[in-house]
Amino acid sequence: MMKGLGMGKDRKGRVAGKVAVVTGAASGLGEAIAVLLAQEGAAVMVCDIDADGGKRVVSDIGAAGGEAAFHSLDVTDEAAWDAAMAAVVDRFGGLDVLVNNAGIAPVGDMDMPFELWRKVMSVNLDGAFLGTRAAIRTMSAGSRKGSIVNMSSTMGYVAEPTTAAYSASKGGVRLLTKAAAMHCSAKQLPIRVNSVHPGMCLTPMVKSYLEHYPEERARQIASHPIGHLGDPRDVAYGVLYLASDESAFSTGTELQIDGGYLAK
Ligand SMILES: NC(=O)c1ccc[n+]([C@@H]2O[C@H](COP(=O)([O-])OP(=O)(O)OC[C@H]3O[C@@H](n4cnc5c(N)ncnc54)[C@H](O)[C@@H]3O)[C@@H](O)[C@H]2O)c1
Structure with a gap:
């Protein structure tokens, strides 16, 4: 299904020459993002806890002429982030783009077990924090311009009865993003941080x-x-814009790709 998408070794495209890490890239939005970034010329480190799925995505990208590698990463594991950053620098020479996409959305109202609350917070919010921090450190050390894209949700603004932990985590991602953008600006780091x-x-x-x-x-x-x-x-194209230099004046902002959901 990937053949003929225009990937090529000449690495032309809207993110040509950039190195991107995408978490949760074995499936769904992360897979579409990894494929599109590779199609547009980035070398992509596909990260996930699902090794089979991640390797399939890498193989699809390679078959279409793109450049990708798989790295096993549980985004809740602080030490594993250090290893992932070392792996991307070792394999591709640096880091320009991080997409903190990995997430879970189990149904749970306010009567949910604490364990479930902690699990959602751990993957969705701790994972985004650890990833953002790790990427800022790696991008700064490499003296490269960077773009970090954090996957929030419409549920980062509003809630349903069954999205107690999910909405709290995604609202957290929305404001973590702004705090990280302000941090980078205050430190005069050329790193932009935005949420989708x-x-x-x-x-x-x-x-x-x-x-x-x-x-x-x-x-x-x-x-x-x-x-x-x-x-x-639809979402991957928005991430592509934020990952590319086309969005050079955007930081700390929120890109809603929601079919009008939040406009009501
Ligand atoms: N699909 C939607 O409608 C939607 C809407 C709004 C936001 N989102 C967000 O987009 C992101 C992707 O969602 P999706 O629908 O593609 O989900 P998905 O379940 O299809 O894919 C999520 C991927 O994340 C991986 N993952 C889960 N826990 C992980 C961990 N601890 N470390 C590393 N990887 C892990 C899974 O293995 C899977 O490959 C999530 O953050 C989700 O909250 C999705």
């Missing part, structure tokens, strides 16, 4: 949710004024 806020997109995470709650499909479509759910590539 997708509406509901048809990824494995969402497909499995809609299979468990089939009555939700019509309600979700109705809550997106554009009249349908998103495709992972």
